[in-house]
Amino acid sequence: MTVRVGVIGAGRIGKVHAETVTYRIPEARVVAVADIVEEAARRVAEQLHIPQATRDYREILADPNVDAVLVCSSTDTHATIITEAAEAGKHIFAEKPIDLSLARIDQVLAAVEKAGVKFQVGFNRRFDPTFARVRHAIQSGEIGEVHLLHIISRDPAPPPIEYVKVSGGIFMDMMIHDFDMARFLVGAEVEEVYTRAAVRVDPAIGEAGDVDTAVVMLTFGNGVIATIDNSRRAVYGYDQRVEVLGSKGGITVGNVFPNEVTICTAEHVRRDLPLNFFMDRYTESYEREIRAFIDAIVHDKPVPVGAADGRAPVLMALAARKSLDEHRPVKISEVG
Ligand SMILES: NC(=O)c1ccc[n+]([C@@H]2O[C@H](COP(=O)([O-])OP(=O)(O)OC[C@H]3O[C@@H](n4cnc5c(N)ncnc54)[C@H](O)[C@@H]3O)[C@@H](O)[C@H]2O)c1
Numbered sequence: 398m399t400v401r402v403g404v405i406g407a408g409r410i411g412k413v414h415a416e417t418v419t420y421r422i423p424e425a426r427v428v429a430v431a432d433i434v435e436e437a438a439r440r441v442a443e444q445l446h447i448p449q450a451t452r453d454y455r456e457i458l459a460d461p462n463v464d465a466v467l468v469c470s471s472t473d474t475h476a477t478i479i480t481e482a483a484e485a486g487k488h489i490f491a492e493k494p495i496d497l498s499l500a501r502i503d504q505v506l507a508a509v510e511k512a513g514v515k516f517q518v519g520f521n522r523r524f525d526p527t528f529a530r531v532r533h534a535i536q537s538g539e540i541g542e543v544h545l546l547h548i549i550s551r552d553p554a555p556p557p558i559e560y561v562k563v564s565g566g567i568f569m570d571m572m573i574h575d576f577d578m579a580r581f582l583v584g585a586e587v588e589e590v591y592t593r594a595a596v597r598v599d600p601a602i603g604e605a606g607d608v609d610t611a612v613v614m615l616t617f618g619n620g621v622i623a624t625i626d627n628s629r630r631a632v633y634g635y636d637q638r639v640e641v642l643g644s645k646g647g648i649t650v651g652n653v654f655p656n657e658v659t660i661c662t663a664e665h666v667r668r669d670l671p672l673n674f675f676m677d678r679y680t681e682s683y684e685r686e687i688r689a690f691i692d693a694i695v696h697d698k699p700v701p702v703g704a705a706d707g708r709a710p711v712l713m714a715l716a717a718r719k720s721l722d723e724h725r726p727v728k729i730s731e732v733g
Contacts, residue, residue, distance in 0.1 A: 398424070398695050399424060399425065399426055400424060400425040400426070400464050400465055400488075400691050400694050400695060401425075401426055401428045401462055401463050401464045401465070402418055402425050402426065402427050402428065402463070402464070402465050402466070402467060403427070403428065403429040403430070403431065403454075403457035403458075403460070403463040403465070403466045403467070403487075404418075404427055404429070404430045404431070404441070404447075404466070404467045404469060405430075405431045405432075405454040405457060405466055405467065405468050405469060405470050405478055406431070406432060406468065406469035406470030406471070406474075406492075407430050407431070407432035407434075407437040407438045407440070407441040407469075408432070408437065408469065408470075408471075409676070410469050410492055410519075411430070411432070411441070411467070411469030411470070412441055413676055413683055414467050414469055414490075414683065414687060415427050415430060415441055415445055415447070415467075416445065417683050417684050417687050418467075418687060418691075419445045419446075419447075421684050421687075421688075422684075422687060422688055422691055424691050424692075424695055425465075425687075425691045427445065427447045428447065428448060428449065428460075428462060428463060429447065429448070429449035429450070429451065429456070429457045429460065429463060430442050430447050430449070430450050430451075431450075431451045431452065431453065431454040431456065431457050432452065432470075433452055433470075434452070435450070435451070435452035438450040438451060438452065454466075454470070454478060455481070458481055458482055458485040458487060459485070463487060464487065464488060464694065465487055465488035465489070465490065465515070465690075465691075465694060466478075466482050466487045466488075466489055466490070467490045467491075467492075467687075468482070468489060468490065468491040468492060469492050470492075471560075471563050472492075472494060472496075472497070472563055472564055472565055472569070472570065473497075473563045475491055475492065475494070475495055475496055475505075476495065476496040476501050476502070476504075476505050478491075479491050479495065479505050479508075479509065479516075480504070480505050480508045482514075483505075483508045483509045483511070483512035483514055483516075484508065484512060486512060486514060487514060488514045488515040488516075488690075488694050489509065489514060489515065489516045489517070490517045490519065490687065490690045491516070491517070491518055491519065491707075492518075492519040493518055493519050493520060493573055493574070493577075493707070493710075494565060494569050494570075494573055494707070494710070494711050494714070495518065495707045495708070495711065496711075497565040497569055497711075499708075499711065499712065499715065499732070499733065502707070502708055502711060503708075506704045506707075506708065509704065510704070515690070515693050515694055515700050516700065516703060516704060516707075517686070517689070517690045517693070517700040517701070517702055517703065518702050518703070518704075518706055518707035519686065519702075520574065520577040520578075520581075520686075520702050520706060520707075520710075521679055521682040521683050521686045522574055522577070522578055522581075522679065522682055523577070523578070523581050523682075523686075523701070523702060524681075524682040524683075524685035524686045524689065525679060525681065525682040526681065527650055527653075528578065528581070528582070528639070528650070531582055531639060531641065531648055531650060532581055532582050532584075534641075534648055535582055535583070535584065535641065535643070535648075536584055538645075539645075539646065540641065540642075540643030540644070540645050540646040540647060540648060541643040541644030541645030541646065542643055542644040542645075543583060543621050543641060543642070543643045544620075544621065544622070544642050544643060544644065545621070545622055545623070545640075545641070545642040546579060546582060546583060546621060546622075546623035546624075546639070546640070546641050546642075547623070547624050547626075547638075547639065547640045547641075548575045548578060548579060548623065548624070548625045548626070548638075548639050549626050549636055549637070549638040549639070550571070550572070550574065550575045550625065550626070550627050550636070550637055551626070551627065551628040551629075551630070551631035551635070551636040551637075552571065552628070552629050552630065552631065552635065552674070553630070553631060553632075553633075553634045553635050553673050553674055554629070554630055555598060555599055555602060555609060555629040555630060556629075558601050558602070558605060561601075561602055561605050561607055562605050564607075565714070566606070566607040566608070566714075566718065567594070567607055567608055567609065567611055567627060567629065568592075568611070568613075568713075568714035568715075568717040568718050569711070569714045569718075571627055571629070572611065572613065572625055572627050572714065572717065573710045573711070573713075573714050575625040575627065576615075576625070576709075576710035576713040576714060576717075577706065577709075577710045578639075579615055579623050579625065580706075580709060580710065582639070582641070583617050583619070583621050583623070585617045585618050585619040585621065586617065586618050586709065586729070587615045587616065587617050587618070587623075587713055587729055588616055588617065588618050588728060588729055588730075589615070589616040589716075589726050589727065589728050589729065590613060590614070590615055590616075590713060590716040590717050590720050590726065590727050590729065591613065591614045591720050591725075591726040591727070592611060592612070592613045592614075592717045592718075592720040592721040593611070593612050593721075594608040594610060594611035594612070594613075594721050595608055595609075595610050595611075596608055596609055596610070597609060597610040597628075598610060598628065598629050598630045599629070599630075602629065608721070609628065609629040609630070610627070610628050610629070611625075611626075611627045611628075611717075611721075612624060612625070612626050612627075613625045613627075613717050613720075615713070633670050633671070634652075634670045634671045634672065634673045634674075635652070635671060635672060635673055635674045635675065635677075635678050636652060636671070637650075637652060637653075637678060638650055638651055638652060652671035652672070653671060653672050653678055654668065654669060654670075654671050654672065655669060655671075655672055655677075656669060686701075686702070689701050712729050712732055712733045713729065715732040716728070716729055716731065716732045719731070719732060
């Protein structure tokens with residue numbers, strides 16, 4: 398069986414997923430791509446020899462020759478498109494977050510459940526071999542009982558301000574990956590969130606009602622304490638590190654570099670900068686997550702990152718923003 402895929406949204410991540418399906422997944426084929434900017438859809442279609450490009454995603458949903466869609470459009474469009482795709486009986490892979498409102502998310506998830514289609518959320522970092530190994534070490538008890546987790550997650554540069562305005566803000570857009578990673582690694586749910594954050598990178602981000610620099614402290618139900626540190630700008634590139642401390646040991650994950658060369662001179666010992674951004678650092682994870690989605694369809698298996706995993710980090714993001722606004726620790730139960 399070849400799964401026939403429609404890609405909705407031909408921006409940064411839509412292009413990554415369209416390329417992945419085209420070049421790396423023999424069990425699937427992209428048959429159509431949609432973007433409200435028709436030129437963007439047409440460009441991707443031409444590059445990847447996709448037969449159909451349209452500005453109206455509903456054409457893809459109405460096409461009986463499409464089995465599944467990848468929802469890669471701007472965040473504020475996800476809820477509507479996912480709901481309509483479910484009603485059209487398409488299997489759905491949706492980028493994060495599902496929506497910014499919990500009530501809306503619950504409506505979307507009800508529509509998906511009613512339709513009985515596969516629904517996977519794009520938390521790709523779970524599929525990164527390094528972070529999958531960290532989870533295995535924690536879950537198999539290699540470092541004993543986990544006490545502390547630190548996640549450092551910094552982008553090389555902020556996205557365009559137009560993106561920021563519809564993104565839901567740093568907690569929903571960026572830290573949501575780290576909230577998911579924290580749940581994934583610890584294997585438990587967070588009970589309380591405490592935020593300190595500011596605008597330190599670009600005043601325009603502040604004018605859009607957002608922050609660009611944040612530290613969030615998480616307290617898990619099983620006692621683990623975690624911190625997540627986000628910045629929209631680390632001048633040396635994409636900074637993605639993790640440290641775990643347990644009763645029998647620790648785990649350290651460093652950045653990934655384009656080469657392993659160290660250059661020593663009379664003045665310096667130095668190396669090249671880490672891989673610059675998500676398209677390079679997480680290439681393998683994107684392939685593995687889309688492969689898992691296609692595999693779930695072909696073999697009628699559960700998807701590895703489903704509705705509950707899409708919902709939980711949104712609660713954490715809502716609590717983080719509330720904590721910032723109200724200058725106090727916020728329980729997850731207050732926002733859910
Ligand atoms: N998992 C990840 O690593 C990752 C990385 C980047 C972005 N994302 C998520 O993917 C989504 C897109 O982000 P991006 O960085 O690709 O943004 P982007 O702005 O580069 O692309 C979004 C595209 O969607 C199109 N679009 C908007 N409304 C549409 C509609 N109604 N129908 C069809 N197309 C529409 C826009 O014209 C644009 O081309 C966001 O929700 C973001 O949170 C996830």
